Amino acid sequence: MDFINAIVLLLNYIFVPALSYGSQLALGAIFVSLIYGILRFAYFSAGDLMSFGTMFTILFTWYFQSIGISLGVLPTALLAIPFAVIISILFTLGMDKVVFSYYRIKKSPPVMLAMVSIGVMFVTQAIVRIIIGPFDRRFFDGERFILKANEFKEMTGLNEGLSIKSTQALTLFVTIVVVSILFWFLNKTKTGKSMRAYSDNEDLALLSGIDPKKVVMITWVIAAVLATIGGALYGLDKSFKPFTYFNNMLPIFAAAIVGGIGNPFGAFLGGYVIAFSEILLTYAYRKFFVYILPESMEPNSLIQLLSTDYKFAVSFSILVIVLLFRPSGIFKGKVI
């Protein structure tokens, strides 16, 4: 019995949160990786693009709430996401037209484009803060839990409860749907294949008649879709704050590089690698050992490898280690 309790404990505090956090990171990492693969630069305003999309999700949610539309047990934000996605797409395409296309046509070095993306980052941050402010906002409504800890305890008769928030389940479900569609698109459709060809070898792709404008446009559309959905899910699960989203850029980049930058599937897995290692290394295992060890060997310290303050440091350390020993990432991205 104790053993099952210990497993449930780990499920509740490590597996479920890491899975949903990992999915949110993965969505971000995939689009960073795609932009790196096809447009060939590090898109530093990734976190801010996510907060831009989330901001419009919130605005539409408020609007729907004010006119009395809701989805019952599901959060109203789900209804708002498609509208927010459209605005994000317009925003990324507009930014590309006004800012990035000039440097692309001039064939500027990637560093130049990365610097430009910092300018875009400043502008995006300003827009978000001017429209919605820098404050913490929650926009979740509907049923909070799918499975409450108490109900689980009653059901199974265990000491430890397992709770699953509806946002966590929703995150996982939406991520699976979105990512499957994306990989189907990249692997099976003609446009998707042409994107991969363009990413692998630009000159060869151009020679075989692939339209670069279309490839670039679709990349930005995918980026906007993924950023908005990922950002909205993160905001539903935790809360929306522009500064947190900006900071999320760092684990997202870590995930993209760990997975092998330019390789979307690697980035997808990289998100989970980062999320799991962050939570595994900063969780205090005392209770777990209390369950599985005999009473005489019970630990009296927290048995925590790293304090939770260093949560960010974990993902960065993994990144540094990967960069040093396997610069192409765990799942073989572009060799750099």
Add this chain to the structure above:
Amino acid sequence: MKQHKDVIVAYAIMLGLIILVGVLQSWSIALSILCFCLISAVMTMGANIQWGYAGLINFGIMGYTALGGLAAVLVSVPPVKEAWQVGGLSMILCVFVIVAIVFSIRFILKKFKKTKKRNYGIAAVIITGLILLRLISGPAIESIEAVSPATTGFLGGMGLPILFSWIVGAFFAGALAYVIGKIALGLRADYLAIATLLISEIVIAVIKHEDWLARGVKNVIGLKRPVPYEIDLQTKEWFINLVEKFHRGTLNLITDTLEKQQLLKQLVIESSTVFVKLCFAGLFIAVVTILLIITQKALYSPWGRMMRAIRDNEEAANAMGKNVVKQHLLIFVLGSAIVGIAGAMMVTYDGLFTPGSYRPMRYTFLIWVMVIVGGSGNNFGAILGGFAVWFLWIEAAPIALFLINFFTSGLEETNTFRVHLVNSIPYFRYLMMGIGLLLIMRYRSRGILPEKIKHI
């Protein structure tokens, strides 16, 4: 003279703007803007050495700034004797353990061939080392942090004059840069950018959460100053006389003695803050001048030419027998050390160390905007960028307010849209920075004062 015309004109405009602030707002504000402009200028010089001379991207400026600030605390704060008694020995032991770990890893790397076994050996050394560190430092840290936690709760520093910290800060930052450079300089440009950005976040995390070192987010306040304090000045005879002499015209207009005394008192209080800031500005100008002379000399020396050659064509420089890796490491350390000086200067000026305030937007990306706007590769350009961008960063709020009032003058005072805009004025600075950077990169991609290469 003619070829320096644009430099002179640009600096004259900048000086004029600061004087304008002095006349319109107050001299105290103008001088604090000047001081921060000078600090920013030192930071941009550091970044410019790395980016402009050698083409290395360093997004870890925040980390080096914070290390410089840490140096200011460790140098100037008097040691906390009690804390040293309860935990000093263990902490020193920890330093030895770290040194032992590093040397044993080096030993393993040198003595054994590259095999899986060697990797496991290194991992084993690191893990046992970490456990040992945890066991030794754990109780020591707890007892150190328990020593009157409201005021100290840390080991304290050396109790030396704070000016030393400007040099110590440079050494701290340089040492970190050496380690990072050894690890990360082989990476391609944008990977290096991301790696340094992340490492600087780790540095901040450590400073924030290791309370025994510099009190973490509890901040260290009341650092000693290299210049006199306002309160002391206000009672000094010579200073009052100086103020009297300076304002004789206005004072002579008043006939009533009591009123005259009161006015003089007020003038003394006002001038004391201005005087202190002038002293700081003098010190900072000295630092900027010295650094400028050194960097200019370096830029036009054979070494500077070699750096440009490496920047523009690494392979060719390598073929000519220049050690690219070594030179990159050298310049990475030098640039970071200069940023470390700036970090120490800033904490000295503020008189407090607040690890929580180090954010990448302000300390990394803003500095990069300065370098790019000013003109990378040109020291005068980089300094000008520091001045111009910092000036805009501070004065963005008044400018934004003016623009908002101008464009919404048709709307009523209580209009929700207008009120919302006025409330979000602080964020217009981001907008200005972003648009400024984008415009400069598009239409003057080499900066306001572009790099000039003398052809012989």
